[in-house]
Each structure stands twice: as C-alpha cells, then as structure tokens.
Amino acid sequence: MTAIAVIPGDGIGTEVIAQARKVLDVALPGYTATEYDLGARRYNDTGEVLPESVMNELDGHDAILLGAIGDPSVPPGVLERGLLLKLRFDFDQYVNLRPSRLWPGTTSPLADVKPGEIDMVVVREGTEGLYAGAGGVLHAGSSAEIATEGSLNTRYGTERVIRDAFERARRRDRKHVTCVHKSNVLAFAGGLWKRTFDEVAAEYPDVATDYQHVDAAAMFLVTRPQSFDVIVTDNLFGDILTDIAAAVTGGIGLAASGCVNPGRSHPSMFEPVHGSAPDIAGKGVADPIAAIMSAGLLLDHLGHGEAATAVTDAVAAELAERTSGEPIRTDEVGDRVAARVAGLLG
Ligand code: IPM
Numbered sequence: 397m398t399a400i401a402v403i404p405g406d407g408i409g410t411e412v413i414a415q416a417r418k419v420l421d422v423a424l425p426g427y428t429a430t431e432y433d434l435g436a437r438r439y440n441d442t443g444e445v446l447p448e449s450v451m452n453e454l455d456g457h458d459a460i461l462l463g464a465i466g467d468p469s470v471p472p473g474v475l476e477r478g479l480l481l482k483l484r485f486d487f488d489q490y491v492n493l494r495p496s497r498l499w500p501g502t503t504s505p506l507a508d509v510k511p512g513e514i515d516m517v518v519v520r521e522g523t524e525g526l527y528a529g530a531g532g533v534l535h536a537g538s539s540a541e542i543a544t545e546g547s548l549n550t551r552y553g554t555e556r557v558i559r560d561a562f563e564r565a566r567r568r569d570r571k572h573v574t575c576v577h578k579s580n581v582l583a584f585a586g587g588l589w590k591r592t593f594d595e596v597a598a599e600y601p602d603v604a605t606d607y608q609h610v611d612a613a614a615m616f617l618v619t620r621p622q623s624f625d626v627i628v629t630d631n632l633f634g635d636i637l638t639d640i641a642a643a644v645t646g647g648i649g650l651a652a653s654g655c656v657n658p659g660r661s662h663p664s665m666f667e668p669v670h671g672s673a674p675d676i677a678g679k680g681v682a683d684p685i686a687a688i689m690s691a692g693l694l695l696d697h698l699g700h701g702e703a704a705t706a707v708t709d710a711v712a713a714e715l716a717e718r719t720s721g722e723p724i725r726t727d728e729v730g731d732r733v734a735a736r737v738a739g740l741l742g
C-alpha cells in the first residue's frame with residue numbers, strides 16, 4: 397500500500413493540501429496519509445525545525461506531499477534551509493521538476509500567446525550549485541565585511557540531472573533540451589555544465605539541443621516562451637527561471653513542482669511552487685490547482701500514470717471553465733476537480 401507523508405505547513409499550505417488530498421482520495425484508493433506538523437507553528441511553539449526522528453519517519457514513506465512553509469514570525473532562512481532544503485538535499489531529490497503550461501481558460505500576461513502554445517518543463521538541479529552553503533563571512537557586521545557564497549558543481553551531480561532531462565525530452569513530442577548556464581562568465585561551473593551536456597547529448601541523437609546563457613533565456617521566456625520544451629539548468633538559475641515560467645503561464649497559483657529522487661533511494665517530495673501567502677491565509681480563497689497538480693506529479697512518479705493523467709485532464713477541464721475575475725473558492729475547486737477525477741477513472 398502506498399504511504400504518503402503529508403506536510404501541510406503554514407498559511408495557505410493547509411488549505412490547498414486539503415484539496416490535493418480530496419483528489420488523491422479518489423485517484424489513489426487505499427493509500428495511507430500520515431500528517432506531520434512542521435513549519436512555523438512548530439518552530440514557534442517548540443523551537444524544532446525538523447527533528448531527526450521525524451526525518452527518519454519521513455524516509456519510510458513512498459512520497460511526501462508538502463503545502464507551504466514560512467511565516468513572517470520566523471527569521472528568514474531558518475525554515476528554508478532547515479526544512480525545505482534539508483529535505484531536498486538529504487533525500488537526494490536532485491531533479492527539481494517544474495512544468496509550465498498555458499492551459500485553455502487561463503491567460504498569459506503576454507500579448508499574442510494563446511492557450512496551448514506554451515508547454516515546457518524546467519529540470520532544475522536540486523542538490524548543488526549556490527544552494528550548497530559553501531561560503532562564509534569574515535569581519536561580519538563591520539565595514540570590512542567579506543562574504544563568499546560558492547557554487548558547488550560536481551560532474552556526478554551535473555551528469556545525472558542532465559541525463560534525466562534527456563530522458564524526459566525523449567518522452568515528449570518535441571524532443572528538445574535547452575541547457576541554460578552562464579558559461580561566458582562562470583567559466584568553471586559553466587564549462588562543466590556545457591561539456592557534460594554535450595557529452596550526454598551525443599548519447600541521445602533523437603533529441604535536439606541548444607544552449608543559452610541565463611540572461612538570454614530569461615528574455616526568451618518572456619519574448620517567445622513557446623520555443624521551449626525541456627530546460628535543464630542549475631539550482632539558482634532554475635529557481636529564477638521557473639518563477640518567470642510560472643508568471644507567463646497564469647501565475648504561481650498554477651505552478652506545480654516535484655523534488656524528485658528518480659532512483660527512489662529516498663522519498664520524493666511534491667509541492668506547489670507558491671509559498672504560504674499569509675496575506676490570504678484562512679480566507680478560503682487560495683487557488684489549490686498548484687497543489688492538486690503537484691499531487692498529479694506524485695502519482696506519475698509512483699507509476700500511477702492513468703491516475704496522473706486523470707488529474708491533469710480534470711484540472712484542464714476545471715481551468716477551461718474558469719471565467720477571469722471570478723473569485724476562487726478553495727474548497728469548491730477541490731470538490732469539483734475531485735469529482736471530475738472520479739468520473740474520469742470511472
Ligand atoms: C522554491 C523556493 C525555495 C527555493 C526557497 C523557499 C528555499 O523559492 O521552491 O522555488 O529557492 O528553492
């Protein structure tokens with residue numbers, strides 16, 4: 397039986413995860429869900445971020461579904477590094493998968509881009525790069541302060557995520573991978589990325605490739621987002637580019653993600669890209685689509701392809717009927733999508 401650890405987290409996290417669970421209830425009958433209270437509330441109450449015992453329990457699950465972590469009451473970095481990044485790093489979730497599609501019924505802020513025309517996935521490296529914490533500070537707080545933050549890139553880590561991107565591209569219609577870095581300036585890391593990309597590409601003659609510097613890629617995501625299929629890039633570039641990709645495809649409320657450990661040596665984690673949004677928390681107006689789509693990615697990862705497709709199709713149908721300007725009711729969206737999934741799976 398599939399065991400899923402659920403971390404609703406803070407703010408709208410609890411609201412959107414409740415909807416994702418309604419959908420899982422119909423898409424994956426018989427799974428067990430164990431809720432873990434982690435995030436700002438636990439930290440403020442107990443000082444705990446992610447106890448080792450909880451880490452071990454999480455490790456025993458098939459996957460993790462996470463809502464959102466963070467609150468203004470917690471100093472920046474505590475939960476990001478101690479919880480979110482710890483899970484990604486310690487569970488070796490090296491593929492940070494971030495699909496973006498412009499669905500019928502949604503609108504892009506870009507003129508001349510029509511629904512159906514944008515369909516891309518960013519394969520963001522999830523365990524290295526500038527997120528590795530390789531740096532330090534001298535003379536902190538003084539006028540002579542010096543801070544360094546190094547980007548850690550290994551051949552092993554680079555090759556495995558690039559290979560994953562090619563495997564995904566191979567399963568898609570356009571079969572195209574764009575490698576994004578900044579090799580004209582970041583010669584060491586960029587050189588490794590580019591060389592590794594070219595070597596792996598030689599093993600995939602059926603997949604077309606190109607390379608873009610990250611500044612150009614950021615521009616092209618806005619000027620011609622239709623041109624992208626699969627993008628593979630490092631941790632920080634991927635963080636930035638996926639916010640742009642979300643923005644041009646209807647906003648962060650629709651952006652799903654998976655922090656994937658493809659070999660399944662540890663659980664993968666699925667989470668909406670958006671945060672805890674304290675400003676709208678508790679009002680029942682958060683869009684649960686990103687959380688629901690993240691549950692869809694979870695299903696796909698665990699090999700439930702038919703259920704995953706039903707979730708995608710149900711979300712597409714829900715979005716197609718949206719009229720712009722009409723307010724979102726979180727629980728109603730969850731009910732409707734779950735009902736559609738039930739109908740599709742018969
Ligand atoms: C994201 C977030 C995180 C990241 C933060 C909260 C650590 O921005 O998931 O994109 O930078 O990866």
Ligand code: MN
Pocket residue numbers: 635636639
């Ligand atoms: Mn981000």
